[in-house]
Amino acid sequence: MESCVVRAATEDEVEDCVELWAGAVAARDGMPASDEVRARARAKFAEERVALLVADDAASDGPAGSGGRAGRGGLAGFALVTAPGSGMPGDLDDAAYLSLLAVDSRAQGRGLGRSLLLAAVAEARRAGHPRCLLHALDDNEPALGLYRSAGFRPLGASFPHALSGRPCRAWVSVA
Template sequence: MPADLSIDRGAPADLEACVGLWLVALEARDGFAPSDGTADRCRGKFELPIVSWRVLRGDDGEVQGFGLVTGPGTGRPQDPADAAYLSLLAVAPAAQGSGRGSALLNALLGDARAAGHPAAVLHALPDNTAAMRLYLSRGWTPVGEEFAHPLFGRPTVTLAITLR
């Protein structure tokens, strides 16, 4: 990760920048604007019990990435009961592939581990090859059955990792 970047704890003043970045990252990934309700769904995740919220900033203070881990039980009912949930992870499209997502993931999982969570779980689109490559290379493994994404019905998988 470049030296002109920092990973800080997220704060309420960062919320709209994170939501905006989420929407931009989804549009870059999918090739079209996110569906109605996506911004509100994203905001709602920040109202859940937060284990870790990290923000990647450039030296100008602008948000270039962020991640959010929420408490066990905040994902799907089928998720492992004791696993913290990696709800959101995004990096500005122009900065993807530069190690920033990996650095954010390290910070988030370190926080979840320090908070005593034995495992973490996430939901990902199998056709999001960059995200899947990152997670699988870091030791995340598929668990459970594929399911339809709640907003747009695309196939979605659950991945888990042991934190102890």
């Protein structure tokens, strides 16, 4: 992660984050980026925010299709934390919701996901939320490994993902 800087995002970077998210979901699922995924991401950005962090990468020109709009070298990743209760009904009501976390495929494998995750949890704590909750697909082993190693544990039974129907589960920070 030698060339990346994690910082608070500006409002004009939200659309670049949406595009990065759509591209990351498409790469993970092996299908083209969809307008449905973009719309769902935009709705998450409209929720009450606890933190929106981005990582700039001097070696990148922004998410695929962005034309480098992110500036300062390009958007390499982001983490969005929203207020407790902004996830699913039945989520813990005292935990901030780590709604979205993505790293551009060109910046993966350098510890950026971990840096964003830990920074997001720290920002939530600074905002008065001692725990964070997230939802992850049960078959997304790279993400689950990251969450486990950062002190997250599964919580409750699996449920179908709102768009794909694939099994996912809530995870909560315990550290």
